[in-house]
Amino acid sequence: MNNRQLFLSHLAQTTDFPLMIEIEKAEGIYMYGPEGKEYMDLISGIGVSNVGHRHPKVLEAIQNQLDKYLHLMVYGEYVQSPQVQLAKALCETLPSHLDNVYFVNSGSEAVEGALKLAKRYTNRREIISCVNAYHGSSHGSLSVGGNEIFKRAYRPLLPGIKNVVYGSFQQLDEITENTAAFIVETIQGEAGIMVACSEYFKALRRKCDETGTLLILDEIQAGFGRTGKFWAFEHFGIVPDILVCAKGMGGGMPIGAFIANKDVMGAFKNNPLLGHITTFGGHPVSAAASLATIKVIQEEKLLEQVETKANLFKKLLVHPKIRSIHNKGLMMAVEFESFEVLKPIIDRAIENGVITDWFLFCDDAMRIAPPLIITEEEIEKACGVILEAIEGR
Known part of the structure; x- marks a missing residue:
């Protein structure tokens, strides 16, 4: 055959x-x-x-890492140079508020981690997402997706999910003190490249601040230079509480991450400890490739x-x-x-x-x-x- x-x-x-x-x-x-x-x-x-x-520089980074080590231990236990240097480089592209990186293997996994983190940190259960949003295909990420055609065959999904219209000022009132997180693609991808205005994002940021809601920006497609800024949110004058990235991050290797403030990310350390676990997250070869990708975007x-x-x-x-x-x-x-x-x-x-x-x-x-x-x-x-x-x- x-x-x-x-x-x-x-x-x-x-x-x-x-x-x-x-x-x-x-x-x-x-x-x-x-x-x-x-x-x-x-x-x-x-x-x-x-x-x-x-890309030759990505291949070189991969080869150099192959000569050192591959997987060593589940994420978060050993000090591994590719992970540490990549986390540092990522944080250097971001406002100081975003200083802590959790590495995973894909965009869906990054969304899953971000949703868990928001619920754990706020001790709330409601999550708001947008109509025609796409955040991935696993159960949690599918739950906050915004198209029923892809969801109905897999219900019941996560409870407590509301969908609002991307870019709608009026529906920002759906965000309340019961809302753990508002998750939104900075640029809606699978909806056909929908771009809300800066005023919307600033109003969204204010509403999240007023209610203690965490703002999760999904830049799985829009990040790593795709829009002309390293991060798409730079176009709109706001900063998220949690940033989600993957896809263009690895130069062709599988890797994803969710990024937050160290205080927020610390919610995973206690009650229970090991609040989020991944075996292969931040694989050293993928991390080396990702660091090379950042350098290529910057140097070229x-x-x-x-x-x-x-x-x-x-x-x-x-x-x-x-x-x-x-x-x-x-x-x-x-x-x-x-x-x-x-x-x-x-x-x-x-x-x-x-x-x-x-x-x-x-x-x-x-x-x-x-x-x-x-x-x-x-x-x-x-x-x-x-x-x-x-x-x-």
Whole structure:
């Protein structure tokens, strides 16, 4: 049996229609099939490969760590240089209020930890999240998701969850002294790149302060330079109580984190002790890769290039079938009339070597979130392929 047959026979499937693209190698913004077919990755593996596939400095960090040690002990017991140096580097990108990092393996796990921490610290049980939010697929993270289609088959989920409309000033009154946390994507991703205004975030911050509610910002997709700032909340003049990150954090390696004040994070140490446990969280190889990723973003000045590159996409992607483009930096949604119009365009673009996608809760919009290292020439090439796909070629 070949790999495609083995894939269908033995690998758990998530749909009846997987893409079935076979990849043998990846480099930079490109992936390559067995026969050498080249694919331009315009979605970064869904927000993961922010510094591109197999960045040389990330590979070097991984190799150096492989020569030292792999897993040693469950998280939080041994002093491991990759974890310690990564935590320090992360805190240096953040306001001083956020000075304590808990490493996990993924975005869903980071959300789970953040929710537990908020409930434990406040001794409250109610959590508020937003309509069309996506925070992950495990039971707790699914509970605070905002789309019933994905939730109904798995109920009962966590009790005490309220959904409000992202960006709604009026519904901020739902936050009360009973609310442990308000969890929100700084930029709503799977809703199709929805961006609330600064005034909303400032009002949200005030309401959380007034009620003693912890504000959790989910930057699993929006963090690590995707929007042109290292953290998306920097655009809005606020600071969260707990910050959640993953995806673009690891340079292609699995890692996530939730970050809070040391006093807040200390709630996990007593009653009970070991209030949150992970075996592989902050794996030394992933931590080394993540530290290298931060250095690449900073040293190659990728943040400074994001807005120019996003504007070039918007300048080039002009067609009567494109209704609008909304974005925050290189986190972009290109809107069409319907999924029925969009899906053949995506399929033709893939056939012609450019990989895009749609959004879970916005299937009439094309997802564009390329590696931040993409060049202007590559943007021009990619947009040419997309425009040809729109024309049916």
